[in-house]
Amino acid sequence: MNETAADYARPPQQQYDAREIEAIVGTFCTDLRRLRDEIGKMIVGQEEIVEGVITAVLGGGHALLEGVPGLGKTMLVRTLAECIHADFSRIQFTPDLMPADIVGTNVIIEDERGGKHFEFQRGPIFANIILADEINRATPKTQSALLEAMQDFSVTVAKHTHKLDQPFFVLATQNPLEMEGTYPLPEAQLDRFFFKLKVEFPDRAELHTILDRTTSDEEPSPQPVMDKRRIIEMKQLVRRVPLSRTVQDYAVRVLEATHPDRSAATDLVKKFVRYGGSPRGVQTVILGAKIRALLQGRYAVSIDDIRHVAPPALRHRILLSFEGEAEGIDPDQIIVDVLARTPEAAAQ
Numbered sequence: 001m002n003e004t005a006a007d008y009a010r011p012p013q014q015q016y017d018a019r020e021i022e023a024i025v026g027t028f029c030t031d032l033r034r035l036r037d038e039i040g041k042m043i044v045g046q047e048e049i050v051e052g053v054i055t056a057v058l059g060g061g062h063a064l065l066e067g068v069p070g071l072g073k074t075m076l077v078r079t080l081a082e083c084i085h086a087d088f089s090r091i092q093f094t095p096d097l098m099p100a101d102i103v104g105t106n107v108i109i110e111d112e113r114g115g116k117h118f119e120f121q122r123g124p125i126f127a128n129i130i131l132a133d134e135i136n137r138a139t140p141k142t143q144s145a146l147l148e149a150m151q152d153f154s155v156t157v158a159k160h161t162h163k164l165d166q167p168f169f170v171l172a173t174q175n176p177l178e179m180e181g182t183y184p185l186p187e188a189q190l191d192r193f194f195f196k197l198k199v200e201f202p203d204r205a206e207l208h209t210i211l212d213r214t215t216s217d218e219e220p221s222p223q224p225v226m227d228k229r230r231i232i233e234m235k236q237l238v239r240r241v242p243l244s245r246t247v248q249d250y251a252v253r254v255l256e257a258t259h260p261d262r263s264a265a266t267d268l269v270k271k272f273v274r275y276g277g278s279p280r281g282v283q284t285v286i287l288g289a290k291i292r293a294l295l296q297g298r299y300a301v302s303i304d305d306i307r308h309v310a311p312p313a314l315r316h317r318i319l320l321s322f323e324g325e326a327e328g329i330d331p332d333q334i335i336v337d338v339l340a341r342t343p344e345a346a347a348q
Contacts, residue, residue, distance in 0.1 A: 058235055130170045194288070268333070
């Protein structure tokens with residue numbers, strides 16, 4: 001029997017008292033600290049990236065990690081799967097990869113009596129954590145094979161829909177678009193990623209630590225620190241974090257300011273942006289802010305939480321105009337400008 005969030009959700013009519021809230025948030029922080037520490041045995045530095053991936057997982061979304069080869073993106077995803085004792089599957093995206101190589105296909109099976117029938121052979125998408133490695137090296141047709149799985153947690157083959165086990169996360173890596181042999185991801189697929197995280201090159205001290213760990217005879221090995229059931233429970237807790245209308249309104253106004261046709265748009269947005277963030281983008285901002293509040297031991301979201309998660313939540317959802325691309329504008333510049341110019345309180 002597949003595990004679902006409903007199996008472990010607390011009845012909505014049951015309320016938490018102050019002491020219980022403090023205990024629950026404390027347990028949440030302790031579990032997350034253990035998970036980050038265990039991942040840290042394999043991943044040197046990159047604290048923001050690790051936190052971003054964990055936030056995407058707890059938010060019920062997917063993460064896109066961008067960086068040049070060799071920065072540990074693949075190792076991070078594999079380590080996460082080992083730490084939460086989840087089924088892991090890696091799909092290496094290449095230009096000749098076909099959709100059936102991802103979702104599976106119907107094959108002809110011959111039984112003992114010589115009769116033949118079709119049987120569905122599951123593809124690697126049927127796992128809890130999917131590493132879509134170098135996703136932008138496959139053609140858009142193949143990339144789109146992930147759309148249904150990422151949104152509806154199911155795949156449809158030959159008019160039959162197959163549900164995916166929960167929890168289900170796609171953690172994709174991509175090389176910068178300037179590299180040879182890459183294809184831009186379709187906008188519809190980009191919008192399905194909870195966060196886009198930029199993996200930066202390590203500094204000198206981190207490089208020494210990486211060499212010490214990878215060139216000696218003692219190789220660290222991560223251990224499971226929680227199970228899939230606990231992940232589902234934590235996802236449910238995230239959605240119970242209260243949010244004031246003032247904070248939510250701030251997030252909405254930040255999203256509106258990324259659209260050049262809205263009155264709240266900044267001069268930078270009007271000049272360099274073709275289309276702003278989607279409604280799914282502000283949903284991501286809210287969930288990410290709730291998780292950050294819990295990580296800091298708070299059971300309420302602040303405007304600072306919104307500002308913190310806005311860049312990874314919106315950078316891949318802002319489409320630049322031709323002028324913006326020609327000028328080499330980074331969407332992060334747009335987001336920083338919007339956050340700086342959006343007042344905390346709405347004008348009366």
